[in-house]
Amino acid sequence: MLEKLSKWKSSLSSQEIKDELDQANIPKHIAIIMDGNGRWAKNKGLPRIAGHREGMKVVNKVVQKANDLGVEVLTLYAFSTENWKRPKTEVDYLMKLPERFLNNELPKLMEENVKVRLMGSIEELPEHTKKAVLKAVRETENNTGLILNFALNYGSRFELMNAIKKIAKQVEMGTLTPEELNESILEKNMMTAELRDPDLLIRTSGEIRLSNFMLWQVAYSEFWFTDVLWPDFNEKHLTEAIAVYQKRARRYGGV
Structure with a gap:
């Protein structure tokens, strides 16, 4: 098991990254659990x-690099349904970040043809947060480049339960029978209905767990974990993750 985990966290030299990145095999959908902000601050004696x-x-840098590399979808775990348990002052600050980011970066996102998308339960968000994110979604809806998918107030178990309730309602209304239910119908009722599943899942900060993130969608994703804390993550780390991804054989249960 430890040997397998070491492969998930394997590193390549800068030369290997430069020499071996295959532009024809860039993961189309990358999902990132952005972890380690608090520890980064604590290590520096900061709040x-x-x-x-x-x-x-860091989000700015990663979005730019992913777009440059030709990634089609970048999903960022921005705020989970469990993050409400954090101190109110921290939660209040986190709720301001989407607004600040999008207000500052929206012109550049438009210039780069980036399409902003959301998944999560936005009704519980503060009005100022909801207003900012919905404005970004609305103004970028016709863009055809990278899809920047923010998981905001998102939890995978909530998503699955919500999809099951939708399907149950369809059965109750008579538009669907239990016999017709299959994986495709379940996926059409999930928050990622219009997206392909992630090819590559990245988690920073050294933690090796999914934390209720896209549990259905990452069934066959490749995982890459790094000890680097999110504020220290950069374009080189993203490129390294892709280089490691390209060394793996994706068999989807086959041989």
Whole structure:
């Protein structure tokens, strides 16, 4: 098991990354669990919100790099349904970050042809947060480049339960029978209905768990974990993750 985990966290030299990145095999959908902001701040003797502020800057770099590489979808785990348990001051600050990011970066996202998308339960978000994210979705809806998919107030178990309730309602109304239910119908009722499943899942900060993130969708994703804290993550790390991904054989249960 430890040997397998070491492969998930394997590193390549800068030369290997430069020499071996195959532009024809870029993962089409990359999902990232952005973890380690609080620890980054603590290590520097700063308040936790300083880590979140620094982490927001990294989003800019990663979006730009993913777009340059030709990634089609970038899903970022911005705020989970469990994050409400954090101190109110921290939650209040986190709720301001989407607004700040999108207000500052929307012109550039438009210029780069990036389409902003959301998944999660946005009704519980503060009005100022909801207004900012919906504005970004609306103004970028006709863009045809990278899809920047923010998982905001998102939890995979909530998503699955919500999909099951939708399907149950369809059965109740007589538009669907239990015999017709299959994986495709379940996926059409999930928050990622219009997206392909992630090819590559990245988690920063050294934690090796999914934390209720896209549990259905990552069934056959390749995982890459790094000890790097999110505020220290950069374009080189993203490129390394892709280089490791390209060394793996995706068999989907076959041989």
